[in-house]
Amino acid sequence: MITVTAPAKVNLHLEVLGLRSDGFHELAMVMQSIDLEDRLRFQNTADAQLSLTCDDASLSVGDDNLILRAAQLLRDRSGFSELGASIHLEKRIPIGAGLAGGSSDGAAALVGLNAIWGLGHSPADLERMAAELGSDMPFCVAGGCQLCFGRGEKLEAVPPITQPLAVLLVKDPTVSVSTPWAYKRCRELNQSNYLADEAEFEQRRQALRRVDWLNPLRSELPPPLHNDLQEVVAPETSAVRLALDLLNNVPHRLAVAMSGSGPSCFALFPDLESCCQAQDQLSPQLDRAGLKAWSCALRHDGVRIEA
Ligand code: C5P
Numbered sequence: 001m002i003t004v005t006a007p008a009k010v011n012l013h014l015e016v017l018g019l020r021s022d023g024f025h026e027l028a029m030v031m032q033s034i035d036l037e038d039r040l041r042f043q044n045t046a047d048a049q050l051s052l053t054c055d056d057a058s059l060s061v062g063d064d065n066l067i068l069r070a071a072q073l074l075r076d077r078s079g080f081s082e083l084g085a086s087i088h089l090e091k092r093i094p095i096g097a098g099l100a101g102g103s104s105d106g107a108a109a110l111v112g113l114n115a116i117w118g119l120g121h122s123p124a125d126l127e128r129m130a131a132e133l134g135s136d137m138p139f140c141v142a143g144g145c146q147l148c149f150g151r152g153e154k155l156e157a158v159p160p161i162t163q164p165l166a167v168l169l170v171k172d173p174t175v176s177v178s179t180p181w182a183y184k185r186c187r188e189l190n191q192s193n194y195l196a197d198e199a200e201f202e203q204r205r206q207a208l209r210r211v212d213w214l215n216p217l218r219s220e221l222p223p224p225l226h227n228d229l230q231e232v233v234a235p236e237t238s239a240v241r242l243a244l245d246l247l248n249n250v251p252h253r254l255a256v257a258m259s260g261s262g263p264s265c266f267a268l269f270p271d272l273e274s275c276c277q278a279q280d281q282l283s284p285q286l287d288r289a290g291l292k293a294w295s296c297a298l299r300h301d302g303v304r305i306e307a
Helices: 066-078 101-116 123-133 137-142 179-193 198-209 230-236 238-248 272-289
Strands: 002-019 025-044 050-054 085-090 145-150 154-157 166-171 255-258 265-269 292-297
Touching (some): 025 198, 066 101, 085 101, 166 272, 179 230, 230 255, 238 265, 265 272, 272 292
Parallel strands (some): 050 085
Antiparallel strands (some): 025 085, 025 292
């Protein structure tokens, strides 16, 4: 039996560039792993059965779950139909939150099952399979800090952020945002401003590759945070407006934004200590508003097999 840890991510930058011929949006993002993590346990059963249990009853453990879809894909590609596994998920990352919790679990399934079934796929092979299952999944395999282009699946390494930054995450546990809805709404509102072609997309990618805060020689600069989907989701989601308001008024924050398609919002802090202090200070307001909060450090890796 092995245990695999699956960290959440936040978007330090999310820019919607335009529409692609496959109907998806062309994106330019910087994603960052954080230490809010799910844990998955894998038992090799060799009985052709794939089963999933979870400590959170609100999560579907049926064939639509990315963990089982990843397991199915890996088994199909192996050609060994007798492979089986029983998988247990300890869910800590909020669901439907814009934190890639489902994608990270799916990536953990690829990594964990590749190991217990002895399939020998490289991380690059696993990232290619992950891209077939979801736009954010390839990033989750190696995690850390990466540029993500295309639908989100085209990855480019950047130097890790060396400052001891921390993230105060805030989310209303009763609210989730559908990613397809957020992109559809973005298209309705912004399509007339979308970039027209690949040459324009590449110009924006180049601009992002060159930003000061990703340059190791300018490593004292914190990410300014930007998310195009925030302007689309916040007007329709009061929980996002409330979270942004609270975070924008807390001392020592460096920047504030929504993550992914929301509704999680986060503030960056210079270190974990100031982040935890801010969480303490905000605690009465968070309680009154029914918002949950987590103080998280950055992680420089993605899913990993525990020793
Ligand atoms: O790939 P994933 O399952 O995360 O995408 C969910 C939905 O979000 C897609 O079906 C699509 O409607 C929308 N999407 C998009 N452009 C992207 C990523 C997602 O339009 N780059």
